[in-house]
Amino acid sequence: MGLTKTDLFTKEQNELAVLAKSLAHPARIAILQYLLESNKCINGDLVNELGLAQATISQHLRELKNVGLIQGSIEGVSMSYCINPEKWSSIQKLFNGMFDKIQNCGPGECC
Amino acid sequence: MGLTKTDLFTKEQNELAVLAKSLAHPARIAILQYLLESNKCINGDLVNELGLAQATISQHLRELKNVGLIQGSIEGVSMSYCINPEKWSSIQKLFNGMFDKIQNCGPGECC
DNA sequence: ATTAACTATCGTAATAATACGATAAAAAGA
DNA sequence: TCTTTTTATCGTATTATTACGATAGTTAAT
Numbered sequence: 001m002g003l004t005k006t007d008l009f010t011k012e013q014n015e016l017a018v019l020a021k022s023l024a025h026p027a028r029i030a031i032l033q034y035l036l037e038s039n040k041c042i043n044g045d046l047v048n049e050l051g052l053a054q055a056t057i058s059q060h061l062r063e064l065k066n067v068g069l070i071q072g073s074i075e076g077v078s079m080s081y082c083i084n085p086e087k088w089s090s091i092q093k094l095f096n097g098m099f100d101k102i103q104n105c106g107p108g109e110c111c
Numbered sequence: 112m113g114l115t116k117t118d119l120f121t122k123e124q125n126e127l128a129v130l131a132k133s134l135a136h137p138a139r140i141a142i143l144q145y146l147l148e149s150n151k152c153i154n155g156d157l158v159n160e161l162g163l164a165q166a167t168i169s170q171h172l173r174e175l176k177n178v179g180l181i182q183g184s185i186e187g188v189s190m191s192y193c194i195n196p197e198k199w200s201s202i203q204k205l206f207n208g209m210f211d212k213i214q215n216c217g218p219g220e221c222c
Numbered sequence: 223a224t225t226a227a228c229t230a231t232c233g234t235a236a237t238a239a240t241a242c243g244a245t246a247a248a249a250a251g252a
Numbered sequence: 253t254c255t256t257t258t259t260a261t262c263g264t265a266t267t268a269t270t271a272c273g274a275t276a277g278t279t280a281a282t
Contacts, residue, residue, distance in 0.1 A: 003237055004270065008162050009137035016140045023131035025240085026120035029209075033124070036212040039220050043259060051119050053242045058260055060240095073222040077249050077258050082222040085213060092210040098140075099203035101147040102196060109150045111184040111193040114267060115240065136270080154229060164272045169230055171270095188228050188279045 016098065019091050022067040027052060027060050035070065035083050042078045127209065130202050133178040138163060138171050146181065146194050153189045 006014055023029060030050055034041055046057045061081060064070045068087040072079050117125055134140060141161055145152055157168045172192060175181045179198040183190050 004136065004138075005163070006137065009141055013137040013140045013144070017135055017137040020131045020134035020140075021136075021239095024128055024135045025115065025132075026117065026124040026128040027115075027240095029124045029127045029131075030120055033209065033212070036209070036214070039214070039216050040222055044257090052116070054259075055243075055261080056241050059242095062260085063239095071222060074249090075222075077256090079259060080222040082216075083213060085215075088210065088213055092207070095206055095210075096203070098144065098147070099199070099206075101144070102194060102199055103147070103150070104196075105150050105193075111151055111182060111186070111191045138270095155227085165229075166231080166273075167271050170272095173230085185279085188226090188281095190229060 012094075016094060019067060019069075019094065022063055022069060025060065027056070028064055031057075031060060031064065032069065032083070035081065040080050040082045042075075042080055044078065123205075127205060130178060130180075130205065133174055133180060136171065138167070139175055142168075142171060142175065143180065143194070146192065151191050151193045153186075153191060155189065 009017075023032075027050060031041075031046060034046065034049060038045075043054065043057055043061065046052075046061075047054050050057065052060075061070070061072070065072060065081075068084055069091065070081050071084045072081045074080075120128075134143075138161060142152075142157060145157065145160060149156075154165065154168055154172065157163075157172075158165050161168065163171075172181065172183070176183060176192075179195055180202065181192050182195045183192045185191075
C-alpha cells in the first residue's frame with residue numbers, strides 16, 4: 001500500500017493530478033512566481049530569494065522541469081531557467097476545463 | 112528535515128500550495144469530476160465508481176472537505192457530498208491569478 | 223430490540239516527498 | 253594549470269501520503 005493506483009483513473013485525471021502535485025509546494029509556487037516576474041532566473045538567485053539550501057532548490061527545479069512547466073539553458077557557468085509558455089498555457093486550459101464544469105443546482109439537488 | 116518550511120513563504124504561496132495538494136491525487140480529481148457531473152454523491156457511489164476501499168474514499172473526501180472544496184450533509188443513513196461553489200470559484204480565481212501573470216519576452220530575455 | 227446499511231476513525235504497512243550536507247562536474251578566469 | 257563559481261546528483265534522515273482491514277457509531281427498517 002501507500003502506492004497511488006494510477007491504473008484506476010483516466011489519463012486526464014492522472015495528468016491533472018501530476019500537474020497539481022508539481023504546484024503542491026510553496027517553494028515551487030515561489031519559483032514560478034519569481035520566473036513570471038523576472039522572465040528568467042538562476043538557481044543561485046533562488047537560494048538567496050527563498051532561503052532554502054542549494055540542493056533543495058535544484059531538486060524543486062528538477063520537478064518543475066520534469067512536468068515541463070519550466071525549461072533551462074546553459075548560460076556560461078550558470079543555468080538559466082524560464083517558464084515554458086506552451087505548457088503554461090496548456091495547464092491553465094486543463095485546470096479551467098475542470099473549474100468551468102460547475103453548474104448551478106436545482107432545488108434540493110445540492111447539499 | 113522532510114518538513115515543509117511554511118514560514119519561508121507568503122500566505123498566498125502557502126494557500127496555493129495547499130489547494131494544489133488537495134488536487135494532487137487522481138482519486139480526488141475523480142471525486143470532484145463526479146461531483147461536478149452529478150451535483151451530489153455519497154461515499155458508497157464512489158466506492159463502486161472508483162474501485163478503492165471505503166476507508167480510502169472517506170479519507171480523500173475528508174481532505175477535500177478540510178480545504179473547503181466540498182461540503183457534506185447527512186441524508187438519512189448516508190452522507191451527501193457536493194462542491195462548495197464559493198470555494199470552487201475562489202480557487203479558480205487564485206490559480207488564474209497566477210496563470211495570467213505570464214508575459215511575452217523581449218529578444219534574449221527568455222531561454 | 224435487532225438487524226441492515228452506511229460512514230468515519232483507528233492502526234498500520236508501504237511508499238513518496240522534503241531537506242540538506244557532501245561531493246562531483248563543468249565552465250570561466252587568473 | 254589551478255582556482256573560483258555554479259549546478260546537479262547521491263546518500264540519508266525525517267515527515268507525509270496512500271491504502272486498507274477492523275471496528276465503532278448512526279440512522280432506518282424489520
